[in-house]
Amino acid sequence: MLGFVIFALVVLFFTVLVLIGKTNELSEDVAGKGMNYDAKSRWNGYFLLAFIILFFVSIVYQFKLLAPIMIPKSASYHGEQTDNLFYVTLFFMAIVFVLTQFALFYFGYRYNQGVNKKALFYSHNNKLEIIWTVIPAIVLAVLVVMGMRVWFQIFDVESRDKNAMVVEVTAKQFQWMARYPGPDGKFGHRILDTAHINPNNELGIDWKDPNSRDDFWADKLVFIKDKPVLVKLGAQDVIHSFYLPHFRVKMDCVPGIPTQFYFTPKYTTEEMRDYLKELPWWQTINPETGEPRWKTFKYELACTEICGRSHYGMQKEVVVVKDEAEYNEWVKKQTPIYTVPAPDAAPADSLKPQGPATTKSDKETKEIKDKKEKTEKDVVSVLTSGSAHKSSK
Ligand SMILES: [Cu+2]
Numbered sequence: 001m002l003g004f005v006i007f008a009l010v011v012l013f014f015t016v017l018v019l020i021g022k023t024n025e026l027s028e029d030v031a032g033k034g035m036n037y038d039a040k041s042r043w044n045g046y047f048l049l050a051f052i053i054l055f056f057v058s059i060v061y062q063f064k065l066l067a068p069i070m071i072p073k074s075a076s077y078h079g080e081q082t083d084n085l086f087y088v089t090l091f092f093m094a095i096v097f098v099l100t101q102f103a104l105f106y107f108g109y110r111y112n113q114g115v116n117k118k119a120l121f122y123s124h125n126n127k128l129e130i131i132w133t134v135i136p137a138i139v140l141a142v143l144v145v146m147g148m149r150v151w152f153q154i155f156d157v158e159s160r161d162k163n164a165m166v167v168e169v170t171a172k173q174f175q176w177m178a179r180y181p182g183p184d185g186k187f188g189h190r191i192l193d194t195a196h197i198n199p200n201n202e203l204g205i206d207w208k209d210p211n212s213r214d215d216f217w218a219d220k221l222v223f224i225k226d227k228p229v230l231v232k233l234g235a236q237d238v239i240h241s242f243y244l245p246h247f248r249v250k251m252d253c254v255p256g257i258p259t260q261f262y263f264t265p266k267y268t269t270e271e272m273r274d275y276l277k278e279l280p281w282w283q284t285i286n287p288e289t290g291e292p293r294w295k296t297f298k299y300e301l302a303c304t305e306i307c308g309r310s311h312y313g314m315q316k317e318v319v320v321v322k323d324e325a326e327y328n329e330w331v332k333k334q335t336p337i338y339t340v341p342a343p344d345a346a347p348a349d350s351l352k353p354q355g356p357a358t359t360k361s362d363k364e365t366k367e368i369k370d371k372k373e374k375t376e377k378d379v380v381s382v383l384t385s386g387s388a389h390k391s392s393k
Helices: 002-030 037-069 077-110 126-154 210-214 269-276 324-332 360-392
Strands: 165-172 175-180 216-218 221-224 229-235 240-244 249-253 259-263 299-303 315-321
Touching: 037 077, 077 126, 077 259, 165 221, 165 240, 165 249, 221 324, 229 240, 229 249, 249 259, 269 315, 315 324
Parallel strands: 165 229, 221 315
Antiparallel strands: 165 175, 175 216, 229 259, 240 249, 240 299, 299 315
């Protein structure tokens, strides 16, 4: 409400200013003074100059205000390179921005209308045109080459560590399904057909494959410091986007097209907290928790593709542990999917594959299918009898 009142007051203030100006002009006209365009143009020039100076001051002020609460340093190795690329680009663009914007407004001030001023006809200048074509061309070429080098390093499949840990993340409205390969380090095979994919086995995991028996769902993503990770991504309904802002990782999850991202975490969650502890903004109290912000800092996975109504809820905690031992401890505490239904699977007891090489899941799949068909038949018969009833009337 207060916001609206302030907005209304600002609008009112400027409306009054415009009306005063108009009245002034009219009264001058009536008094026969005529319009003093030179004076008006001079004032316009002062205002232009004042505007651009205020504009730059406000940029510096906003930067000072907001920079401390922006995302902290990169928690992955490649992220340092992309950050560096960002800063170098920002540096050059800032120079261009300041020079061109200042020139634009300064010229408005310097060359305003005046009785004794005469416009200069200046058709072209080869030297000037060469300078403003060649210099930007060189700067842009350097930026493009730098960007391509970083890109090829990040996506260089050949130089990847073959022992990287692999995590499979599948997105759906509105959830992340993170599958870990379990202690054996191998994922169970998936069969992507309608007979294997059902509400209780959304990924179509082949329970006959022994490797699938220890795969587990993770309620948070756990990575190991300095251990490369390959995240294999998929989506079940619409396009989602796998975003780990602190690690500078972003990759779309597209239905039907597998995507992946390879990176190496550099700082554990604890190390990041220790780093943030030293920064003034992170020392302030978070009103939601009543504790300093650094204390409750968590790495985050978020969806960064507007994917539907509850898009904002597609979050997951990400934890980086210090070594394999700590990771194995966590793995030991997880329950394999094989004994529990997938997250969100409604009837908890409808699918519990047990024992070795059982085909129970297939049998149960059939039961579910039969049940579904029967329901559909019932619905159809109700509908048709209803319409028959109507038409007979
Ligand atoms: Cu999404």
